[in-house]
Amino acid sequence: MATDLAPPEVKAVPAPVRRTRMSPRTALLRYRWLYLMVLPGLAYFLVFKYLPMRGLTIAFQDFVPFLGYEGSQWVGLKHFEELFTGPDFGRLLGNTLILAALTIVFAFPAPIVVALLLNELRLGVLKRAVQSLIYIPHFLSWTIVASLTYLLFSVDYGVIAGLVHGVVGGTRVDYVAQAEWFRPVIVLQTLWKSTGWGTIIYLAALAGVNADLYEAARIDGAGRWRQFWHVTLPAIRPTIVVMAILTSGHLLDNSFEQIWLMTNSLNRSVADVFDTYVYYVGITQGGYSYATAVGLFKGVAGVLLIFGCNWLAKRLGQRGLF
Amino acid sequence: MNLTSRRLLAGLLAISTATAATACSSGDEPGATNELTMMVPLFGTAPDPAGEMQKAVEKLAGKKLRITWVPNAEYGDKTNVTLASDKLPDLMVVQDQKGPSFVKAAEAGAFWDLTGKLDKYPNLKPRNEQTRLNSSVNGRTFGVYRVRPLLRSAVLLRKDWLDKLGLRPPKTTDDLYEIAKAFTEKDPDGNGKKDTYGLIIPKWPTPVFNSSNPYNAIDVWFGAPNGFGMRGGRLVPEFDTPEFFAANRYIKKMIDEGLVNRDFATLDTGKWNDPFVQGKGGIIIDVNVRATQLYGLLKEKDPDRYTDMLAMTGNLARPDGQKFSLPFTGYNGVLAISKQTIRTDAQLDEVLKVLDRLASKEGAVLLTNGIEGRNFRVEDGYAVHINEDDPAVKTMNNDVDYAFIQLGTTASVGVGGDAYAWKPASKAEQDNLRLRAELEKLDLQTAVHDPTLPYISPALTAKGATLNPIVTDARVKYLAGEITEEQLKAEIKRWYDSGGSQAVTEFQDLIAKGGN
Numbered sequence: 102m103a104t105d106l107a108p109p110e111v112k113a114v115p116a117p118v119r120r121t122r123m124s125p126r127t128a129l130l131r132y133r134w135l136y137l138m139v140l141p142g143l144a145y146f147l148v149f150k151y152l153p154m155r156g157l158t159i160a161f162q163d164f165v166p167f168l169g170y171e172g173s174q175w176v177g178l179k180h181f182e183e184l185f186t187g188p189d190f191g192r193l194l195g196n197t198l199i200l201a202a203l204t205i206v207f208a209f210p211a212p213i214v215v216a217l218l219l220n221e222l223r224l225g226v227l228k229r230a231v232q233s234l235i236y237i238p239h240f241l242s243w244t245i246v247a248s249l250t251y252l253l254f255s256v257d258y259g260v261i262a263g264l265v266h267g268v269v270g271g272t273r274v275d276y277v278a279q280a281e282w283f284r285p286v287i288v289l290q291t292l293w294k295s296t297g298w299g300t301i302i303y304l305a306a307l308a309g310v311n312a313d314l315y316e317a318a319r320i321d322g323a324g325r326w327r328q329f330w331h332v333t334l335p336a337i338r339p340t341i342v343v344m345a346i347l348t349s350g351h352l353l354d355n356s357f358e359q360i361w362l363m364t365n366s367l368n369r370s371v372a373d374v375f376d377t378y379v380y381y382v383g384i385t386q387g388g389y390s391y392a393t394a395v396g397l398f399k400g401v402a403g404v405l406l407i408f409g410c411n412w413l414a415k416r417l418g419q420r421g422l423f
Numbered sequence: 424m425n426l427t428s429r430r431l432l433a434g435l436l437a438i439s440t441a442t443a444a445t446a447c448s449s450g451d452e453p454g455a456t457n458e459l460t461m462m463v464p465l466f467g468t469a470p471d472p473a474g475e476m477q478k479a480v481e482k483l484a485g486k487k488l489r490i491t492w493v494p495n496a497e498y499g500d501k502t503n504v505t506l507a508s509d510k511l512p513d514l515m516v517v518q519d520q521k522g523p524s525f526v527k528a529a530e531a532g533a534f535w536d537l538t539g540k541l542d543k544y545p546n547l548k549p550r551n552e553q554t555r556l557n558s559s560v561n562g563r564t565f566g567v568y569r570v571r572p573l574l575r576s577a578v579l580l581r582k583d584w585l586d587k588l589g590l591r592p593p594k595t596t597d598d599l600y601e602i603a604k605a606f607t608e609k610d611p612d613g614n615g616k617k618d619t620y621g622l623i624i625p626k627w628p629t630p631v632f633n634s635s636n637p638y639n640a641i642d643v644w645f646g647a648p649n650g651f652g653m654r655g656g657r658l659v660p661e662f663d664t665p666e667f668f669a670a671n672r673y674i675k676k677m678i679d680e681g682l683v684n685r686d687f688a689t690l691d692t693g694k695w696n697d698p699f700v701q702g703k704g705g706i707i708i709d710v711n712v713r714a715t716q717l718y719g720l721l722k723e724k725d726p727d728r729y730t731d732m733l734a735m736t737g738n739l740a741r742p743d744g745q746k747f748s749l750p751f752t753g754y755n756g757v758l759a760i761s762k763q764t765i766r767t768d769a770q771l772d773e774v775l776k777v778l779d780r781l782a783s784k785e786g787a788v789l790l791t792n793g794i795e796g797r798n799f800r801v802e803d804g805y806a807v808h809i810n811e812d813d814p815a816v817k818t819m820n821n822d823v824d825y826a827f828i829q830l831g832t833t834a835s836v837g838v839g840g841d842a843y844a845w846k847p848a849s850k851a852e853q854d855n856l857r858l859r860a861e862l863e864k865l866d867l868q869t870a871v872h873d874p875t876l877p878y879i880s881p882a883l884t885a886k887g888a889t890l891n892p893i894v895t896d897a898r899v900k901y902l903a904g905e906i907t908e909e910q911l912k913a914e915i916k917r918w919y920d921s922g923g924s925q926a927v928t929e930f931q932d933l934i935a936k937g938g939n
Contacts (some may be wrong), residue, residue, distance in 0.1 A: 138455050165527045166503060166504075166527075167524075167527060167528035167533050168531060170508070188921055189888070189889055251691070256686050257685050257686055264621045273685075275685070275688075277686075278686065278689045278903075365626050366895060366896040366898075366900065367688045367899060367900060378888060381888050382887075384500075385629075386523070386884065386887045388523070388884075388885065388888070397829065399474035
């Protein structure tokens with residue numbers, strides 16, 4: 102939950118000369134415009150992220166909306182017990198983690214690779230055109246992406262499904278229905294939709310690499326590959342690390358709409374993740390408390406992952422997020 | 424994430440409704456005014472509170488109405504939020520009145536228990552005992568039900584295909600199989616290619632097992648219970664009967680032979696009509712009102728021939744000739760009365776009198792058709808639109824069709840009741856309307872009602888997320904050939920072991936206690 106908080110800021114290097122300490126009031130006065138600019142952001146987090154946390158208390162109650170927070174009965178950890186000992190937990194955790202792992206392996210490096218490739222393009226026009234084209238899917242809703250997928254991969258009329266069948270032969274595969282194809286389809290959708298958008302931040306980082314470094318490397322006799330390895334990659338490494346830490350907080354957040362739209366009776370056993378489960382239990386079955394308990398568990402796990410990755414990054418000698 | 428934003432929205436809505444409710448109730452003694460507040464679903468744009476329709480409804484009701492119209496897509500969320508706030512309107516339409524949030528609120532005393540109280544109002548007295556029973560909650564009546572057809576399952580077929588192959592609409596499941604086979608193999612569209620199939624089955628959006636989908640209809644036709652049923656003094660679920668397996672072998676045979684769309688596990692229900700209209704598939708098992716949609720779509724495609732393109736029949740008999748029909752609940756939500764603002768019996772009586780006037784013949788016509796001589800006239804017992812070019816009348820028509828009809832309890836969408844049916848454009852469509860009424864009457868005699876409908880099993884509510892998909896998914900897997908019949912039986916056992924047994928016991932006790 103807290104993952105959206107910190108932008109990938111670069112920490113100021115401590116100045117060698119110590120300034121005299123300002124009183125808080127002087128500081129407030131001197132930087133008043135900066136503080137003023139921070140206010141809307143702060144208000145956003147307060148109203149939309151922190152105030153709703155009050156509702157988390159219902160995870161420990163048998164919440165009845167009519168009776169309200171005060172009137173509902175407290176039940177302690179009952180809902181958590183139910184979750185951890187229930188028949189669904191193992192499957193949900195497994196599905197969520199597998200999709201998360203696939204995201205790390207495929208979706209995380211993809212924008213880096215694409216950004217590096219784009220960076221090597223000489224022709225500015227081509228580079229910008231490609232960039233714009235691969236952004237576009239980001240602006241389509243998952244509903245549209247899902248419809249396109251059904252259209253292209255449906256067993257009866259899917260164009261791509263038909264093409265593959267024409268080339269490979271054999272029995273027709275129902276890519277959108279069969280359980281074994283669920284994860285590949287989800288990964289492909291994610292790659293198609295988010296890779297282009299993800300390149301933005303890396304392209305920005307690449308643009309900031311000092312051109313002198315390349316020149317120096319060339320003078321030292323470095324070829325393209327060497328330049329890439331010794332200049333480009335180290336230059337964007339901090340960005341990669343920060344992005345990795347930020348991503349870790351979202352690992353358990355599978356994209357709800359995407360998965361919900363692709364789920365059917367044949368693939369539910371691999372498609373059920375915490376997010377769809379929370380929706381089903383909470384919204385359609387009215388199990389507010391139980392759903393909140395599941396959500397809270399997910400949130401806590403996400404925070405732990407962020408701290409873990411941050412710690413790991415620091416241990417590996419990288420600059421962490423905090 | 425989606426849920427977070429939903430929760431946020433809910434919070435904001437709660438704040439805004441709370442302030443709105445405070446704003447209108449300030450200074451008013453609750454119930455002492457000549458005004459009723461309501462919350463009602465909306466399918467278009469909200470009517471003008473000073474508009475002609477609202478004035479006419481207020482005149483009949485004898486009260487000023489302050490109606491909060493809520494778009495239907497958000498109605499469920501908004502209901503939950505309203506129930507969570509402490510400002511309930513005097514009257515609200517509750518669509519999911521078996522849902523835990525309403526039931527818990529009602530049992531906590533938020534709404535009037537109307538059990539036995541409606542009989543002295545001539546138009547509110549339940550007209551159908553089965554529907555009254557279906558709409559009750561554990562033996563209690565928490566609202567006035569909004570009527571819908573009690574039976575409306577039907578088989579819709581491409582009439583032009585039947586005619587070309589010299590076939591007649593089916594009477595039995597065997598007929599249906601033969602027709603599906605002929606539609607697949609005998610080139611019913613005459614284009615020389617084998618590019619058609621028989622039955623169109625979509626992916627059902629809810630994992631709840633007995634949700635009146637084509638599978639359930641076929642189960643019931645073969646003699647399985649509708650949801651749950653008594654067998655030898657014991658309550659059993661639909662899927663724990665030999666008839667269920669017979670029905671599924673039948674469906675599987677059709678699927679294996681290619682008589683059903685291959686994407687039956689994924690086809691969106693929103694696209695259910697497409698293969699039918701495009702001439703790919705020829706049979707739909709659903710509700711009879713789908714005929715209206717299909718006529719409309721076929722007319723767009725082929726205005727000259729569309730009246731000869733649709734045939735309809737009701738429930739089918741099983742191979743041995745015995746017939747069982749799949750009924751519906753007979754209602755769509757209830758009008759519930761808040762105890763918060765309507766405090767005394769006298770006040771309740773006043774509100775019920777208002778509802779009684781709206782449920783009268785005059786009220787039914789007003790809410791379903793509009794104002795006679797203004798936006799419609801009566802012709803051969805049908806209502807026909809008039810003055811349609813007048814913008815004011817256009818507004819009236821919208822107000823009726825997309826808003827006020829939702830207040831109807833004795834007549835409504837698809838139910839004539841005391842109101843007039845709109846006169847269809849062609850004779851075929853008029854015949855279809857008549858056929859619906861005939862089939863409803865005929866099939867009701869063989870209707871298999873679900874004895875658990877009036878009751879709520881705590882176990883099923885609590886464990887629904889685990890229980891509901893088990894057999895629903897297993898059936899589809901069985902039909903797709905991914906698991907065997909033995910494995911399907913194992914999944915049914917898993918349903919029992921995961922809490923299903925408890926749900927059955929609870930239902931059985933409630934039924935025994937209810938004495939129905």
